[in-house]
Amino acid sequence: MVRQKTSAFQSSKPVTIKDLAEILHTTPSTVSRALRDKKGVGEKRRKQVKDLARKMNYQPNTVASGLRKGKSRTLGVIVPRVNRDFFSDVIAGIEEVAFDHKYSIIICQTHDQLDREKQYVETLLSARVDGILASLSLETNTYDHFRKILNARIPLIFFDRIPAEMDTSRIVIDDFEGAYRAVKHMIDNGYRRIIHFAGPDYLNVYRNRKEGYLAAMKSCNLPVEEDMIIHNNLTLEAGRKSMEEVLNKGMVPDALFSASDYAALGALLFMQEKKFDIPGQFGVAGFSNEKFTSYINPSLTTVDQHSREMGRYCTELFLKESIGEKPPPSKIMLSPELLIRKSTQRKSKQ
Amino acid sequence: MVRQKTSAFQSSKPVTIKDLAEILHTTPSTVSRALRDKKGVGEKRRKQVKDLARKMNYQPNTVASGLRKGKSRTLGVIVPRVNRDFFSDVIAGIEEVAFDHKYSIIICQTHDQLDREKQYVETLLSARVDGILASLSLETNTYDHFRKILNARIPLIFFDRIPAEMDTSRIVIDDFEGAYRAVKHMIDNGYRRIIHFAGPDYLNVYRNRKEGYLAAMKSCNLPVEEDMIIHNNLTLEAGRKSMEEVLNKGMVPDALFSASDYAALGALLFMQEKKFDIPGQFGVAGFSNEKFTSYINPSLTTVDQHSREMGRYCTELFLKESIGEKPPPSKIMLSPELLIRKSTQRKSKQ
DNA sequence: ATGAAAGCGCTAACAT
DNA sequence: ATGTTAGCGCTTTCAT
Numbered sequence: 001m002v003r004q005k006t007s008a009f010q011s012s013k014p015v016t017i018k019d020l021a022e023i024l025h026t027t028p029s030t031v032s033r034a035l036r037d038k039k040g041v042g043e044k045r046r047k048q049v050k051d052l053a054r055k056m057n058y059q060p061n062t063v064a065s066g067l068r069k070g071k072s073r074t075l076g077v078i079v080p081r082v083n084r085d086f087f088s089d090v091i092a093g094i095e096e097v098a099f100d101h102k103y104s105i106i107i108c109q110t111h112d113q114l115d116r117e118k119q120y121v122e123t124l125l126s127a128r129v130d131g132i133l134a135s136l137s138l139e140t141n142t143y144d145h146f147r148k149i150l151n152a153r154i155p156l157i158f159f160d161r162i163p164a165e166m167d168t169s170r171i172v173i174d175d176f177e178g179a180y181r182a183v184k185h186m187i188d189n190g191y192r193r194i195i196h197f198a199g200p201d202y203l204n205v206y207r208n209r210k211e212g213y214l215a216a217m218k219s220c221n222l223p224v225e226e227d228m229i230i231h232n233n234l235t236l237e238a239g240r241k242s243m244e245e246v247l248n249k250g251m252v253p254d255a256l257f258s259a260s261d262y263a264a265l266g267a268l269l270f271m272q273e274k275k276f277d278i279p280g281q282f283g284v285a286g287f288s289n290e291k292f293t294s295y296i297n298p299s300l301t302t303v304d305q306h307s308r309e310m311g312r313y314c315t316e317l318f319l320k321e322s323i324g325e326k327p328p329p330s331k332i333m334l335s336p337e338l339l340i341r342k343s344t345q346r347k348s349k350q
Numbered sequence: 351m352v353r354q355k356t357s358a359f360q361s362s363k364p365v366t367i368k369d370l371a372e373i374l375h376t377t378p379s380t381v382s383r384a385l386r387d388k389k390g391v392g393e394k395r396r397k398q399v400k401d402l403a404r405k406m407n408y409q410p411n412t413v414a415s416g417l418r419k420g421k422s423r424t425l426g427v428i429v430p431r432v433n434r435d436f437f438s439d440v441i442a443g444i445e446e447v448a449f450d451h452k453y454s455i456i457i458c459q460t461h462d463q464l465d466r467e468k469q470y471v472e473t474l475l476s477a478r479v480d481g482i483l484a485s486l487s488l489e490t491n492t493y494d495h496f497r498k499i500l501n502a503r504i505p506l507i508f509f510d511r512i513p514a515e516m517d518t519s520r521i522v523i524d525d526f527e528g529a530y531r532a533v534k535h536m537i538d539n540g541y542r543r544i545i546h547f548a549g550p551d552y553l554n555v556y557r558n559r560k561e562g563y564l565a566a567m568k569s570c571n572l573p574v575e576e577d578m579i580i581h582n583n584l585t586l587e588a589g590r591k592s593m594e595e596v597l598n599k600g601m602v603p604d605a606l607f608s609a610s611d612y613a614a615l616g617a618l619l620f621m622q623e624k625k626f627d628i629p630g631q632f633g634v635a636g637f638s639n640e641k642f643t644s645y646i647n648p649s650l651t652t653v654d655q656h657s658r659e660m661g662r663y664c665t666e667l668f669l670k671e672s673i674g675e676k677p678p679p680s681k682i683m684l685s686p687e688l689l690i691r692k693s694t695q696r697k698s699k700q
Numbered sequence: 701a702t703g704a705a706a707g708c709g710c711t712a713a714c715a716t
Numbered sequence: 717a718t719g720t721t722a723g724c725g726c727t728t729t730c731a732t
Contacts, residue, residue, distance in 0.1 A: 012503065014502060014709095016708095016709055016710085017709070017710070018709075018710090026718075026719085027718070027719055027720080028709085028710075028711090029710095029711075029712085029718075029719065029720080029721095030717085030718060030719075032709095032710065032711060032712095033711090033717095033718090036711090038711095039717095040717060040718075041717070041718080042717060042718090045717080045718090057498065057501075059472065059475045059476050059502075060476050060709095060710085061417075061476065061478060061708090061709055061710070062476045062477050062478070062710095063413055063416050063417045063422060063477065063478050063708090063709080063710095064417050064708070064709035064710045064711090064724090065709075065710050065711070066413050066710090066724095067411075067413045067414050067417050067708090067709080067710075067724050067725070067726090068709080068710045068711050068712085068723080068724050069710085069711070069712095069724085070724070072413060074456075074477075081442065082432070082438050082441050082442050082445065083435065083438035083439050083441070083442045084438075085433065088432050088433035088434075088438040089433045091432050091433070091457070092431065092432050092433040092459065095432065095457065095458075095459045096459075099459070099466070104456050104458075104473060104477060105456065105457055106424075106454050106455065106456055106457075107441070107445065107455055107456075107457045108445075108454075109442065109445045109446075109449070116449070122409070123454060125409045126409050126410050126411065126412045127412050127413065127424075127454060128411060128412070128413050148407065151407075152364060152409075153362065265645060269645075290641075291640075291641070291642055292641055292642035292645045292646070295615060295619075295642045295645070295646045296642070296645045296646050296647065297646065297647040364725095366724095366725055366726085367725070367726070368725075368726090376702075376703085377702075377703050377704075378703095378725085378726075378727090379702075379703065379704080379705095379726095379727080379728080380701085380702060380703075382725095382726065382727060382728090383701095383702090383727090386727090388727095389701095390701060390702075391701070391702080392701060392702090395701080395702090410725095410726085411724090411725055411726070412726095413724090413725080413726095414708090414724070414725035414726040414727090415725075415726050415727070416708095416726090417708050417709070417710090417724090417725080417726075418707080418708050418725080418726045418727045418728080419708085419726085419727070419728095420708070701732100702731100702732085703730100703731080703732080704729105704730085704731075704732095705728100705729090705730085705731095706727105706728090706729085706730100707726100707727095707728095707729105708725105708726090708727090708728105709724105710723100710724090711722100711723095711724090712721100712722090712723095713720105713721085713722085714719105714720085714721080714722100715718100715719080715720070715721090716717100716718085716719075716720095
C-alpha cells in the first residue's frame with residue numbers, strides 16, 4: 001500500500017527518484033526520464049510520475065545531478081564589495097540574465113584583499129561552478145589564481161577591473177573616453193587649472209581615466225603640473241583630505257576631475273565649507289554615477305558606466321563561452337555616458 | 351613512473367583523490383583521511399599525500415562531498431533587490447560571517463515578485479543549501495513555499511520583512527520605536543501637521559512604522575486625519591507625486607515622515623522646487639539611512655537600521671540553529687538609531 | 701595504520 | 717517503452 005503523506009507535512013528525509021520508482025513499481029531511470037521530459041516514456045507513465053512527484057513534494061537534488069553531469073548550473077561572482085552602487089548594480093544585471101537561464105549565482109566579496117580573492121577562487125573551483133565573473137581587488141598584482149580557472153577550462157569573464165596580463169574575455173567601459181569627455185566638457189565650461197584624483201596605476205580603470213584626463217588637457221594645450229594629479233584611495237574622506245592639502249600647498253585649481261564619485265563628493269563638501277561657489281568658482285566632476293550624485297546640491301557631473309548592462313553582458317558572454325568549442329576571448333568595450341549636471345555648469349561660459 | 355605536470359599547466363580533467371591514491375599506491379580512503387586531517391594516517395603518509403595534492407593542484411570536489419555528507423556548506427539569501435543600500439549592506443554583513451565559517455552564499459533577487467520568490471525557494475531547496483535567510487517580497491501574502499523549507503528541516507531566518515504568520519527565527523529592528531522617535535523629534539521641533547507616507551499594511555515594517563507615527567502623534571494630542579496617511583510604493587517618483595497631490599488637495603501639512611528615504615527624497619525635491627524652505631517651512635524625515643541621505647542638502651533626518659549588523663546576526667542565528675537539536679526560534683529586535691539631520695531642525699524651536 | 705566496500709541521488713549507455 | 721548497470725567523487729563504516 002502506498003504510504004500517504006499530506007504535502008503540507010511531509011517531513012524528514014527528502015523524497016528521491018528511487019522512492020518514487022518503488023511506489024510506482026518502476027525504476028529510477030524511468031522516473032528520471034519522465035521528470036525531465038526525456039523521450040522514451042509513455043504519456044501515461046509520465047503523467048503518473050509527475051503527479052506523484054508533485055504530491056510527495058519531490059525536490060530534484062541538483063547536487064547529485066550536478067555530480068553526475070559535471071555541471072552545477074552555478075556561477076561564481078567575485079567583486080570587491082557588494083554594497084557599492086556600481087557593483088550591486090552589476091550583480092543585479094548578472095542575476096537577471098542568470099535567472100532567466102536557470103543559473104544560480106554565488107557571491108564573493110574580496111573586500112579588496114588579494115588573500116580573500118585567492119581563497120574565493122579556490123572555493124568556487126571546489127564548488128565546480130560553471131563559470132566565474134570577476135572584478136579585481138585593489139590589491140591584486142598577481143594572477144596565478146585566475147590562471148587556475150582557465151586551466152580548469154572554466155569560462156572566466158572579467159569586468160571593469162581587469163588584468164592586462166591575461167588573455168580572457170572581458171568587458172569594460174571606455175574609461176579613457178569617459179574621462180576625456182568629462183574633462184573636455186569642463187574645459188568648454190571655462191575651467192583651466194583642473195586637478196585630478198587618481199587611483200592606483202596598476203588598475204586599468206584608473207590608469208585609463210588618468211590618460212583620458214591628460215589627453216583632454218593636452219588637446220587644449222593646458223599644462224598639467226606633476227602635483228595636479230593626486231593619488232589617493234578615492235574614498236570620501238580621502239577626497240576631502242586631498243582637497244585640503246591642495247589648498248594648503250597654495251595651489252589654486254579651478255576644478256577637479258575625480259576618478260571616483262565619493263572622492264569628488266569629499267572635495268565638494270570641503271570646498272563648500274570653505275565657501276567656494278560651485279560651480280562658479282570651482283567645478284567638480286566624478287566618475288561612476290553613484291546614486292547620490294543626482295541628489296546632492298549642486299548635482300554632480302559624472303560618468304555613467306552602464307553597470308546593470310555590464311552585468312547582463314557578463315552573463316551573456318559566459319553563456320556564449322559555455323556552449324560548444326571555446327571561442328576566442330571576447331573583448332567588449334561599452335561607451336560611457338557623460339552626465340552633465342550642475343557641478344560643472346557655469347552660468348556664463350568664458 | 352609518476353607523470354609530471356607543471357602546476358601552471360595541469361589541464362583538462364580535475365584531479366581526484368582516486369588519482370592521488372593510485373600514484374601513491376594507496377587507496378582513496380587514506381587519501382581522504384590524510385587530506386582532511388582525520389586520525390588514522392601516519393605522519394609520513396599524510397605529508398606525502400598533501401605534498402602531492404598541492405603539486406598536482408588538487409581541488410576537493412565539494413559537490414561530491416556535499417552529496418555524500420548531505421551538507422553543502424552553502425547558504426541561500428533571498429532579498430527583494432541586491433542593489434538597494436539596505437539590502438546590499440545586509441548581504442555584506444551576511445557574507446562576512448559566512449566567509450569566516452567557510453560558507454558560501456547564493457544570492458536570489460525576487461524583484462519584489464512572489465513568483466520569483468517561490469521559484470528561488472525551489473532552487474535553493476534543490477541545491478540542498480544548509481540554510482535560508484530571507485526578506486519578503488512586497489507581493490508575498492502566502493507562505494507555503496517557506497513552510498516547505500521548514501518541513502525540509504532547514505534553518506530559515508527572516509530579516510526585516512517578516513511574516514507574522516510563521517513561527518521562525520527572525521531579526522528585525524524596532525520599526526515602531528524608530529518611527530515614534532523620529533516623529534516625536536519632529537514634534538519637538540515644532541511641526542504639528544505631520545503627514546505620513548506608508549507602505550503596504552501587510553508588511554510588518556510598514557505597519558509598525560505607521561503605528562509608531564500614530565502613537566507619537568497621539569501622545570502629543572495631535573490629530574491625524576485620514577488623508578494625512580498616504581499609501582504609495584515608496585519610490586522617489588511616488589514620493590514626488592504623492593506630495594504634489596497633497597498640495598493639490600489644498601492640504602497644508604508642515605512636515606512629512608516617510609517610511610522610506612527615497613519617497614522622502616521625492617517629496618523633498620518637489621517641495622524645494624515649489625520654493626518651500628526646508629526645514630523652515632516644511633520638515634522631512636525618512637527611514638533606512640540610505641547613503642544619499644547624508645549627502646543631500648539639507649541632509650535628511652532618517653532612521654538607521656544597522657543593516658550590516660543585521661546581516662551578521664542573521665548568519666550567526668543560522669549557525670546557532672544548524673548545530674545540534676533545533677532550539678526554539680530566536681526573535682531578535684535591534685534598536686534603531688535616529689539620525690537627526692538638517693531636514694527637521696528648525697533654526698528656532700517653537 | 702590501512703584497505704575494502706557500500707552508497708549519497710542522479711543520469712546515461714547499453715540492453716531488451 | 718522500460719529495465720539494468722555503472723559510475724560521477726567523496727566519506728564512512730567495517731574489517732584487518
